[in-house]
Amino acid sequence: MTPFRQVTDQFSTSPQISEADVAEAAAQGFVLIINNRPDGEDPAQPPGAAIEAAAHAAGLDYVAIPVRGGPTHEQVAAVREAIDQADGPVLAYCRSGTRSIVTWALGQAQAGTMEPDQLVTLGAAAGYDLSGLVG
Numbered sequence: 845m846t847p848f849r850q851v852t853d854q855f856s857t858s859p860q861i862s863e864a865d866v867a868e869a870a871a872q873g874f875v876l877i878i879n880n881r882p883d884g885e886d887p888a889q890p891p892g893a894a895i896e897a898a899a900h901a902a903g904l905d906y907v908a909i910p911v912r913g914g915p916t917h918e919q920v921a922a923v924r925e926a927i928d929q930a931d932g933p934v935l936a937y938c939r940s941g942t943r944s945i946v947t948w949a950l951g952q953a954q955a956g957t958m959e960p961d962q963l964v965t966l967g968a969a970a971g972y973d974l975s976g977l978v979g
Contacts, residue, residue: 848872848935849970855927855934855948857941857970860889866898875904875932878923880944882910889939905930911938915947924951945972953977 846865850856860881861869869877877899879892892908899906909922927934927948936944945967952958958966960977967974 846937849941849972851945851948851966851970853933854930855936857944857948857972858935858937859940861895861935861937862890863894863898866895866902866904869899869935870902870904873933874935876926876930876934877904877906878926878934878936878944879906879908880911880915880919880923880936880938880947882912885939909947911943911947915943915950920947920950920954923947924955927951941970942972945970945974946977949974949977 845868846858846861848856848858848869866877877895879895881889883892896906896908907926909919909926911919923936936948938944949963949967952963953960963977964974
């Protein structure tokens with residue numbers, strides 16, 4: 845199973861997940877999966893449509909907001925909106941989880957819901973270095 849990295853009670857991130865991981869996400873109480881990985885980055889990655897189908901089969905919502913490189917303002921806003929509208933915990937994934945947590949953190953900073961040092965601390969606890977976002 846791919847490790848899910850809890851950032852807050854409502855948000856976790858993960859490297860690329862499989863269809864089997866979707867069932868585990870449902871068992872752990874996630875209600876929404878956000879796919880931040882564009883299809884075709886790696887020939888071995890499962891297509892987003894397969895993850896989406898598995899999510900729906902498991903009773904989870906799914907949204908694709910693919911990010912290439914750094915997230916755009918629109919992608920940050922879309923992730924923040926999806927999380928705000930979710931009725932429970934959210935799991936976001938990309939190749940390593942970094943684009944997902946960066947996109948989430950930028951949304952939190954822009955909304956003013958968390959201070960930069962708090963975001964860095966949460967990121968570090970989940971295994972991600974967000975110190976470059978506040979510099």
